[in-house]
Amino acid sequence: MxxxxxxxxxxxxxxxxxxxxxxxxxxxxxxxxxxxxxxxxxxxxxxxxxxxxxxxxxxxxxxxxxxxxxxxxxxxxxxxxxxxxxxxxxxxxxxxxxxxxxxxxxxxxxxxxxxxxxxxxxxxxxxxxxxxxxxxxxxxxxxxxxxxxxxxxxxxxxxxxxxxxxxxxxxxxxxxxxxxxxxxxxxxxxxxxxxxxxxxxxxxxxxxxxxxxxxxxRLSENGPQIWSANLPLVGADSHKYRRGHLVIFSGEASKTGAARLSAIAGLKTGAGLVTVASPENAMVANAAQLTAVMLRKVDSEAELSDWLENAKLSAFVLGPGFGIGSHARDFVLALKDRPLVLDADGITSFRDDPAILFDAFADGETHLVLTPHEGEFGRLFPDIAADETLSKPEKALKAARRAHAAIVYKGADTVIASPDGRVAINTNGPPWLATAGSGDVLAGMIGAFLAQGLPTFEAAAAGVYLHGQAAGLAGPYMTAEDLAGLAGQAMADITARF
Missing domain, CATH: 3.40.50.10260 (YjeF N-terminal domain)
Structure with missing residues (x-):
């Protein structure tokens, strides 16, 4: 063979x-x-x-x-x-x-x-x-x-x-x-x-x-053959600004942990700079827990727009612990021209009218990654989810083309799809990945790859694979904190092979 x-x-x-x-x-x-x-x-x-x-x-x-x-x-x-x-x-x-x-x-x-x-x-x-x-x-x-x-x-x-x-x-x-x-x-x-x-x-x-x-x-098993050529390698001329600035949006004071998990995972996966964008009422809670990750107050769409105009920000993650509703939708639409990982609450915020999201990101090169689990997939793509004649890869591909986004259709058999027709089935995720906070870590890892310049499909596929590798290193009794902490080791193990 x-x-x-x-x-x-x-x-x-x-x-x-x-x-x-x-x-x-x-x-x-x-x-x-x-x-x-x-x-x-x-x-x-x-x-x-x-x-x-x-x-x-x-x-x-x-x-x-x-x-x-x-x-x-x-x-x-x-x-x-x-x-x-x-x-x-x-x-x-x-x-x-x-x-x-x-x-x-x-x-x-x-x-x-x-x-x-x-x-x-x-x-x-x-x-x-x-x-x-x-x-x-x-x-x-x-x-x-x-x-x-x-x-x-x-x-x-x-x-x-x-x-x-x-x-x-x-x-x-x-x-x-x-x-x-x-x-x-x-x-x-x-x-x-x-x-x-x-x-x-x-x-x-x-x-x-x-x-x-x-x-x-265009269907394959997910692995380094898909994305290793795009991996950013740390060399003598590496600099934090060349490795991208990743922004993670935090929820309110009682829901800040998910964003911090994403931020640590993003930092460990190679983003040069990571900032948690926090509402004012969560600044103290976030400041007490962050060290290498930076913190900035962003309460309104106006504050976000001002920051976007005056700072070099490479990629964004919105959804983990953010809250569901118009506030999330407004922030997402403000980011329609930027590389974005939309997860969890960010996805559910568009359940009543997904076309608003899809239309916003329809122009130009694909720069949106959606990371739905089964329930979230059904909220954004109810007709596709209900079609029993389609396999999971076929559903993911139809969704990717409709949304003009890379789709990470999560589960024990996670499928990654691109609007251009490429589809990968991931196989290295152990069963203990099904734990609270695991998805927040994945979103941060994918965001880090987007910040470092990987195209959406490669960023999503690399993030999913290395997420599984990190879980393997952590072992069956891991927590999401363990998983985030080992993202860097998983990255180092892979880059050492190429």
Whole structure:
């Protein structure tokens, strides 16, 4: 797999196109199927050496063909094999039919399968291209396997998961391991599919890289390959003013902590200067807690406008603890020509008329980053959120284009999207990121990258990834303060590699 980029993702349609192009280029499609089946068999023998029986469940298409190849290889290795088929295998055509004929052994109807102790189930019923609800008999079989607690090795994707969206189509196997081919699919990384795949192994079955590159879209796994070339490196000629001035807006006296978390995270992530813009009634509370972060009183839109005219300010974060309402809307609209991360209360302030926000930032290069969680996304984009035909990446992309903004659609499977069509799925965020204040830290990190001159998509993707790295350093019992404090270490670890 060394010749295929590890971050590559292909949709099921793109993978099908790669298969077709391989055949058109002279690579026999059955050769690909054989290599896929061999990879499944090798993985089964490696992971489950003590299996008493491999129960290979074969479907009515090419995924079933992979299963027949795997069954033949396992039998030749001396393993105890029983093959069960969904439908009449004599009806199989093409490569799958050929794989069935070469198997040559007994095949029982799927309805006869009963899991027993010592079994390992090889799920070759349906692959990543499944787009319809599973038949009732397969749903019942999945339940019986789950009750029996026997291990499952999935071929391509656990049957029942939509490879495009990661959503179960009725029911789905929960696999201990999934073997996929050439590249992962979105369903391997998006929830709940991600939690049902177990360990994911990507097998190179011989499709040339030129074909993989030709069919790939603009979806990838988030990682340094997307944004590392844009990272500002600290050198001998570095100066705080060259690294940008980030402004974080604070809420009232009783709600100042969120802004300070954002500010510390921004400072740790490399912004040369960070100022908390505070209402007068919160100045004392903020001053008592800030040292390296500066403080300025900004109560009104007039005071903000005066500051914008007379100071060199690079980027802004508004939302954490700020408060919901017209005051937030006025400040955001005053910043319509500046790089801005809009989070939390800032997002919710536009729920009644999101078009006001979108229209304000519609001109010029994209300079707005929106960081909604599920509920906030639904407030800004109710029709997109409600469209169950769309995957999470597709929803994020539609939202990015409507808002003329980079979208950070947060969650355990955070998706970052740009109006230009680029979409990245983040995978390094540990579950303990779901803690109070975590989003405030993320907003500050993204703001720091904007202040240092990164474009919005790269700033958002880098912020999300390094946020996950910092959480990994902090460990399961972290607080948001721990997370903010380790943002700098996460940044140093990454920059040391480039």
């Amino acid at each position: 060394a010749h295929i980029p590890s971050h590559l993702l292909l949709t099921p349609d793109e993978m099908a196109r790669a298969d077709r192009m391989s055949a058109e280029s002279g690579i026999p499609s059955f050769d690909l199927m054989q290599r896929a089946g061999y990879a499944v068999a090798a993985t089964a023998l490696s992971l489950f050496p003590a299996a008493l029986r491999f129960a290979v469940l074969c479907g009515p298409g090419n995924n079933g063909g992979d299963g027949y190849v795997a069954a033949r290889q396992l039998a030749e290795s001396g393993a105890d094999i029983t093959v069960y088929a969904l439908g009449d295998p004599d009806d199989l055509k093409g490569d799958a039919g050929r794989a069935y004929q070469l198997w040559g052994g007994l095949v029982a109807p799927l309805c006869e399968f009963e899991p027993r102790p010592g079994d390992v189930v090889i799920d070759a019923l349906f692959g990543a291209g499944l787009s319809r609800t599973l038949p009732d008999d397969v749903t019942a079989l999945i339940s019986s396997v789950e009750r029996a607690g026997v291990p499952v090795l999935a071929v391509d994707l656990p049957s029942g998961i939509d490879g495009r969206s990661g959503r179960p189509l009725g029911a789905a196997f929960k696999a201990d391991c999934t073997v996929t081919f050439m590249a992962r699919k979105p369903g391997h990384l998006l929830l709940p599919g991600k939690s049902l795949c177990g360990d994911i192994k990507v097998a190179d079955i011989g499709i040339p890289r030129r074909i993989m590159e030709a069919v790939r879209g």
